Amino acid sequence: MDSIEELRSFLRDAYGILISREKDYLLTSRLAPVLRQLKLSSLRELWTLIRQDPKGVAERAFIDAVTTNETYWFRDTTVFNNLQDKILPEITERRSQNALVRIWSAACSTGQEPYSIALCLKKMELAGKSIQSRILGSDISSDALQRAREGLYTSFEMDRGLPDSDRQKFFLPEGNMWRIEPAVRSKVTYEQINLMSGRADIGQFDIIFCRNVLVYFDEDTRTQVINMLAQHVLPGGFLIFGNAERPHAAFREAFESYAPNIYKKSG
Ligand SMILES: C[S@@+](CC[C@H](N)C(=O)[O-])C[C@H]1O[C@@H](n2cnc3c(N)ncnc32)[C@H](O)[C@@H]1O
Structure with a gap:
């Protein structure tokens, strides 16, 4: 499995969030700042870090980047x-x-x-x-x-x-x-x-x-x-x-x- 697929499966299994393969571009673009922030050169390195340190810095940055936080006052x-x-x-x-x-x-x-x-x-x-x-x-x-x-x-x-x-x-x-x-x-x-x-x-x-x-x-x-x-x-x-x-x-x-x-x- 390539690392983007591993990340996609992890997101689905641990957090329920589905990102289809067609939206890989979205995942990649949202994760580019995370790689810069953690000084990593690839998604493979990010995936390795997430596995090594459950709920650690890399996992938090990953979740912050991939969640859609759209909200507003008195919605509905x-x-x-x-x-x-x-x-x-x-x-x-x-x-x-x-x-x-x-x-x-x-x-x-x-x-x-x-x-x-x-x-x-x-x-x-x-x-x-x-x-x-x-x-x-x-x-x-x-x-x-x-x-x-x-x-x-x-x-x-x-x-x-x-x-x-x-x-x-x-x-x-x-x-x-x-x-x-x-x-x-x-x-x-x-x-x-x-x-x-x-x-x-x-x-x-x-x-x-x-x-x-x-x-x-x-x-x-x-x-x-x-x-x-x-x-x-x-x-x-x-x-x-x-x-x-x-x-x-x-x-x-x-x-x-x-x-x-x-x-x-x-x-
Ligand atoms: C679009 S916002 C909705 C916010 C607010 N409920 C509203 O209706 O305006 C969706 C939120 O769900 C959170 N979220 C996604 N998956 C989640 C999960 N497995 N457990 C808890 N929160 C989750 C995201 O981080 C995001 O902040």
Whole structure:
């Protein structure tokens, strides 16, 4: 097997991400800066390093380079309208006042998704409907997670989906960038979690967002990941997908379709 094929298989087997042979040019062009950064002269050397040091520097750089981290604020407004107007009020109504509402943004990229959720919660708080909540953001890309933890965004990123009123209320200018205010930032914790392996110890959630990542997986992996996520949803809780990410039939029997892309677990 040549090294590009080894790298492609590794990406599929360890992370679920499919890159077809026709897209080798994409892989090669995304990996050129990694070779420069690690002072390597070939993909063979990169593959050797990845094998020698699992989860080490080379593997992290490889994953950072090959993942597509496209994201923006309040992506899919219907989902966020449902979250704010229906789902969060429904959850808080049936839970005791001080119960913690847990939300997981699985594959959170650079943080716009978990912070959009945090902004919904913050606005509810300001409107007098205070909710005790914690949000977990997770991804496999170390670079994306680092940026999410910093909560610092360029003007270009700020212009993608964020209402001006939110920018004024919840962000502080820093040079020509914008930092999310600490009170919103502190609602979210970040962890590196590979959806292929999951993390049994993270417990159950009222709501899980898993959006625009399943599209990179093949059908079996999608089913496996959705089944894993379904176990982390509390009875009566919600699992939210991206557009065009339709879950498999067995899942649709166990979860009720609640709104576009939103499924509710019975109980
Ligand atoms: C296109 S972004 C979607 C971000 C956000 N959920 C949204 O909808 O805007 C896809 C993210 O999935 C992450 N990802 C890809 N494979 C993953 C895996 N096996 N486990 C966890 N995250 C993964 C990528 O690193 C990337 O940040």
